[in-house]
Amino acid sequence: MIHDYEISKIVGKGEIFGDFAQHDRAKEILERIFERSTKLPDDCEYQRSFIWGAIRRNHSLSLAFRQAIESKNGQMSLTLIRLNLDTVARFYTLYWADGTIGMDAENFAKEVFLGKQIKDFQFQGAPGKAQDWWLINKIKPLAPWIENVYKSASGAIHFSDFHIRQVFDQSERSLLDDGSLLMHHISMNPIDTSEDPERFRELKQAFLHITLLLSCAADRRCEMLGGN
Template sequence: MAHPPQSEAVEALLLQVEADAERMREVMTEVVVPAGSPMFPLDFLAFAAAKRHASTTSAFGAMVRSWNMVIARALLRMHIDTSLRFSAAWHVADPHAFATSVLKGERIDKLKTRTGTRLTDSHLVQLHRDEHPWLPAVYKHLSGYVHFSGAHIADAIEGLGDADRTVQFLVSDQDLKFPEFSWVEVLDCFREATSILGTFLQGWGATKKLSDAQLEALRGGA
């Protein structure tokens, strides 16, 4: 089935999403792991997050351009998950031990913060809610798109007949009933999640450049 074009506003945001992905690649190659730099366990986790972001961005753009809101929202949820779980390294006692555990196959939600709290998705959302107040409500709503739920029932309903109490269902990969602002919202949230990930990747790149004395000072040891 042919896809109608998205609006100019939506297409402009899609181009920004793609530009964000290109800047993320530049952050990785110029800030996090420039040529000749030493590698640490957290670098492997950084590469994994950056790779997942690149793959998710490509699929997300394709879904928006094909008007597939159901999967676009599921991909947005995955993208937020990447950003939150990479940020978990900032809340543990030893980031490199944390990264090593993940590399060995341990589940992040089974690992704990430096204060002993499990790094569940809900806890990570709460850790970010002050800086990103939109996150708790959006994350909760999007969880219904990752797991088969009532959200998919609503998306399958094309219309309701008030007079004759009928329901019209549409089984299609296109979600044309969503207005422009719904697409803008999902794109804005995607860019916000990218910003979260980019902040932590750049933070890790900056941390690698610090001397042992500077790191100790940051930890409060000087």
């Protein structure tokens, strides 16, 4: 869970939570965790690789997210938020593996390294294998907004009504007296034309908050494993 004092570490004076300067600081935190993970004992080599993979994925998503925001590509921004949330949910499987009879985090991480999909594991308390909905339900206690972000962002992952509705949201239209809409111009432009100044602020806050969740989970794992 992210506490106020942890957020205060990256929010500078006069800044609003979500500014890209804070994304840069969050990246620096993850880089320090990477350095810490290099000092983990040799018997944790697969968990170390798991941590590295999660951090690098976050860096890759973060770069693409910034490019999407700067180009006002709201659809892609939301897709990347969903993928970042997926990283956090799947990272926590290290903890759930330790809590599963007949499984431990190191052997679990080794199996993932060798190619077994996380969705093909069954963890303690799960009704079946680790599907996305179960992974998200497990991390919902970390933040009250996770379920809503998951639901809204999931529509952006697979082609759905989300993409169809965005065509109309981006088009010029007027409301007729009978309540119907008259379409004046339909645009295929991927740029988000929303004039709401908070539109991209909320997206930047969501991505940053998820990155901080990952940093907390990874830092705690290093601490548990004896990383100095």
